[in-house]
Amino acid sequence: VICSFIIVSILSRKISDRYLIIVGLCFHLFAYIWMVSTLGNAKKTRWTLEEFLFGAFMVIIGLPFFIVSSASLYSKLLPVNIQGFGQGVRRSVASLSAIMGPLWAGAAFEMAPDFKFYPFYGVPLLLMVLILIMTLLSFSKLKEPSYISKPEVSKSSSNI
Numbered sequence: 033v034i035c036s037f038i039i040v041s042i043l044s045r046k047i048s049d050r051y052l053i054i055v056g057l058c059f060h061l062f063a064y065i066w067m068v069s070t071l072g073n074a075k076k077t078r079w080t081l082e083e084f085l086f087g088a089f090m091v092i093i094g095l096p097f098f099i100v101s102s103a104s105l106y107s108k109l110l111p112v113n114i115q116g117f118g119q120g121v122r123r124s125v126a127s128l129s130a131i132m133g134p135l136w137a138g139a140a141f142e143m144a145p146d147f148k149f150y151p152f153y154g155v156p157l158l159l160m161v162l163i164l165i166m167t168l169l170s171f172s173k174l175k176e177p178s179y180i181s182k183p184e185v186s187k188s189s190s191n192i
Contacts, residue, residue: 033092040096044104050167050174052101057164059094063087064157072150108176 043052067087103122110118140151167174 033096036093036096037100040100044101048176049101049105049108050171052097053105053167053174054164056094056096056098056101057160057167059090059097060160061157061164063090063094064153064160066090067153068150068157072148072153105174105176109174 040052064087067084070083071087103119106122107115107119137152
């Protein structure tokens with residue numbers, strides 16, 4: 033996980049945040065497609081811990097690309113006078129989802145007939161597809177404002 037944060041910090045200097053968001057979404061889409069196809073029907077198919085860990089690993093690798101880059105881009109696109117309010121709303125929604133997600137999953141697990149886990153992986157997959165579609169439709173509007181410039185790397189000169 034730490035390595036993926038380091039990779040994001042290095043790539044964010046060279047690649048725009050909106051492209052890093054797409055990379056993170058692709059990791060998540062791949063992971064959830066993997067989980068739906070291999071782990072969806074646990075009663076009919078015998079799945080192993082390695083298959084589950086591979087899917088979870090792909091989600092964890094994609095998180096820094098998606099979360100850090102979206103927070104960074106969000107702060108660049110918001111006007112300065114509402115930065116605090118906007119980031120507060122973003123964090124409140126994230127905290128609410130961290131509370132409601134496990135509650136929903138626990139209730140759904142109790143009602144899951146015959147150990148079918150399609151809702152557990154299918155709902156996040158559908159949400160990721162929806163987020164990817166919305167991101168691609170608004171991709172041209174997700175540019176950093178022109179007044180925000182990236183720091184230029186100074187070229188060292190041998191004629192000092």
